[in-house]
Amino acid sequence: MRTSAGILLYRRTPEEAAGAAVEVWIAHMGGPFWARKEDHAWSVPKGEFTAPEPPLTAALREFAEEMGWPAPGGEYELLGTFRQSSAKSITVFAAAADFPGREIRSNTFVLEWPAGSGNLRDFPEVDRAGWFTAEEARAKLVKGQIQVLDALLARLD
Numbered sequence: 001m002r003t004s005a006g007i008l009l010y011r012r013t014p015e016e017a018a019g020a021a022v023e024v025w026i027a028h029m030g031g032p033f034w035a036r037k038e039d040h041a042w043s044v045p046k047g048e049f050t051a052p053e054p055p056l057t058a059a060l061r062e063f064a065e066e067m068g069w070p071a072p073g074g075e076y077e078l079l080g081t082f083r084q085s086s087a088k089s090i091t092v093f094a095a096a097a098d099f100p101g102r103e104i105r106s107n108t109f110v111l112e113w114p115a116g117s118g119n120l121r122d123f124p125e126v127d128r129a130g131w132f133t134a135e136e137a138r139a140k141l142v143k144g145q146i147q148v149l150d151a152l153l154a155r156l157d
Contacts, residue, residue, distance in 0.1 A: 003093070006091070025130070045066045077095065094152050
């Protein structure tokens, strides 16, 4: 089974005291497959790792690679390990953070595009990221990661 590790940052909105929301920082996946998709095309910043690398170390590394800047300091708590498909799982760490939206400078991957053309092109792993309410994130996250959002919200209740 392939394993990934990721970070789900969250912040409480100023209206939270009046019963409003929590926002989460999620990333839109890069590349031509995701380019015109908005719903279920976003993800927790994450990436694959192998033992003996500890999952939190991998999650912090992957966040920096995908965002282009290090994850903010804070107390990262294990949120859980979630099955994404029959061949994949993700271990997610959550932390409270608050910062304005920032420019993304993601690492890239090489892909033959258009398929079958023989042309190899670089695409960013992440092309944008931002803060979204839990309701917005539920519509944006890939379906396998909605359970991650639900786990965070249950923990914060």
